[in-house]
Amino acid sequence: MEPQRRAGAPGAQVIVISGPSGVGKDTIINELRRRPVGQTFHYVVTCTTRPPRTGEMNGVHYHFQSRESFDALNAAGELLEAATVHDRSYGTPRDEVRGALARGQDALCKIDVQGARSLRKVIPEALLIFVAPPSPEALAERLAGRGTETADELVTRARNAITEMERAQEYDYLVLNETGYPEEAAAQVEKIVLAERAKHPERRISV
Numbered sequence: 001m002e003p004q005r006r007a008g009a010p011g012a013q014v015i016v017i018s019g020p021s022g023v024g025k026d027t028i029i030n031e032l033r034r035r036p037v038g039q040t041f042h043y044v045v046t047c048t049t050r051p052p053r054t055g056e057m058n059g060v061h062y063h064f065q066s067r068e069s070f071d072a073l074n075a076a077g078e079l080l081e082a083a084t085v086h087d088r089s090y091g092t093p094r095d096e097v098r099g100a101l102a103r104g105q106d107a108l109c110k111i112d113v114q115g116a117r118s119l120r121k122v123i124p125e126a127l128l129i130f131v132a133p134p135s136p137e138a139l140a141e142r143l144a145g146r147g148t149e150t151a152d153e154l155v156t157r158a159r160n161a162i163t164e165m166e167r168a169q170e171y172d173y174l175v176l177n178e179t180g181y182p183e184e185a186a187a188q189v190e191k192i193v194l195a196e197r198a199k200h201p202e203r204r205i206s207v
């Protein structure tokens with residue numbers, strides 16, 4: 001059952017950034033953090049059932065959950081969306097988004113295409129931005145360069161990337177992340193966010 005919705009402050013947005021694994025979403029988000037507009041965002045921490053990677057901290061990179069606790073949150077309506085990606089579950093915590101909007105902050109969510117489609121159904125006003133690589137070959141090089149996936153996982157992610165790219169048309173905007181120029185992609189995202197903010201200064205999003 002969905003909890004009772006609450007309206008956020010006027011003008012506060014829900015921003016979704018998606019794209020295939022290895023496209024550079026985290027790099028763009030880190031670049032946004034250094035920009036004036038990005039310093040006003042609340043960066044939503046996703047819940048996940050996957051184990052932490054080396055250097056990842058609970059509550060900072062993800063809220064790491066057992067399968068039981070994740071399913072309980074989802075059943076209680078405390079996740080705005082939940083999706084299974086590469087055999088692991090991910091979900092966006094309602095309280096984080098709701099709290100950001102109440103404070104007048106834009107809530108920035110990094111979500112896969114499956115989750116973004118679900119979130120759009122719950123929050124039709126959400127601003128969806130898809131980050132694309134310059135080419136499939138460039139994406140494969142970035143994935144291999146991370147060194148965090150096995151050979152089988154790389155094949156799976158490459159296959160899934162094709163499906164994800166086909167869903168880019170469902171998004172409001174597409175941003176190309178050229179290799180070596182994440183600051184340019186971040187600048188495009190910043191421009192989009194400011195333009196959308198100017199269009200809807202009095203809109204209140206209920207979550």
